[in-house]
Amino acid sequence: MDYDMLVIGSGPSGRRxxxxxxxxxxxxxxxxxxxxxxGVSVHTGTIPSKTLRETVLNLSGWRERGFYGRGYRVKQDILVGDLIERLHKTLDHEVEVLQHQFMRNTVKSARAAVKFLGPNRASLTTDTGDYSEVGFAHALIAVGTRPHRPRDVPFDKTRVFDSDEMLELERLPRTLTVTGAGVIGVEYATIFSALDVPVTLVEPRNTILDFVDREIVDDFIHQMRDRGMTIRLGSAIKEIASKPDYAEVTLADGRTIRSE
Structure with missing residues (x-):
């Protein structure tokens, strides 16, 4: 079948x-x-992390601690299952909204891998091996992003995770080291800190979030440290190792950081 527009990827750009x-x-x-x-926004990026953040803030009682004290919690024992349950409800709702939007506007959809066969033709191959071809006048490639995974970092989903895999944790860690203090790193660091997990945030540069006003960032760093987070700025990372009982980050100056 021929289409006027072939869109590869159903994230924010593709759906719009x-x-x-x-x-x-x-x-x-x-x-x-x-x-x-x-796409990425619904399943591994924006919406999952924001849902996780709001769930943690709600169950931990973080917003009310200024009144009730730092020991206050809405739910005393917060488990990964509590977070995942709320996450799945949110994602199911977002997918339903998208499906309804496509149906209302007569947009067809397919789950398959795409390969261009020519300027106006592509093949679709499903997970089960079913093969078909479609023609198109125009195509938009909107395939989203994925985390950077350096080859010398032993990602194993047991001790060492990338930002997408953090959504698949089976239990809350007793301690956590976050390498990289960009938007995503800071977000996950503060989320787990709100769950009273001791967090160490490591950043090779001497500053973080350079696109934000310095006074705001300085106050933010003060607040993170005040809540018990350890922040190591200007600390280049030499090696990350996954051990049987812990993960170990070795800094360029020889210091090591161990966490679960």
């Missing part, structure tokens, strides 16, 4: 391009090889 094309009367096919529609 698909719906807008359909509103202009175009025949649109959205193809995503993920398990469900939604």
């Amino acid at each position: 391009a698909a719906v807008q094309s359909a509103k202009l009367g175009k025949a649109v096919l959205v193809v995503d090889r993920g398990r469900r529609l939604g």
Whole structure:
């Protein structure tokens, strides 16, 4: 079958391009090889981390601690299951909204891997091996992003995780080291700190969040340290190792940081 627009990826860019094309009367096919529609934003990026953050702030009683004291919690024993349950409810709702939006605008969708065969033709291959071809007048590649995974870092989903894999934790760690104090690193560091997990945040540069006003960042760093976080700025990382009972980060100056 031929389409006016082939959209590869169903994240924010893909879904908006698909719906807008359909509103202009175009025949649109959205193809995503993920398990469900939604792309990175729904399943591994923005919405999961924000849902996790809000769930933690709610269950930990963080916003009320200024009044009730630092020991206050809405739920005393917070488990990973509590976080995942709320996360799945939110993701299910987002996927349903997207599916309804596609249906309302007559946007077709398929779960498959795409390969271009020519300027106006592509093949679709599903996980089960089913093969088909489609023609198109225009195509948009909106496949999203994935975490940077240096080859010398032993990602094993047991002791060492990337930012996507943090959503698959089986239990809360007793201690945590976050390497990299960008937006995502700081976000996860503060989330687990709110759960009273001792967190060490390591950043090779001497500053963090350079796009934010310095006075705000300085106060933010003070607040993170005040809540018990250890922040090591200007600390280059030499090696990350996964041990049987802990993960170990070796800094360029020879110091080591161990965490679960």
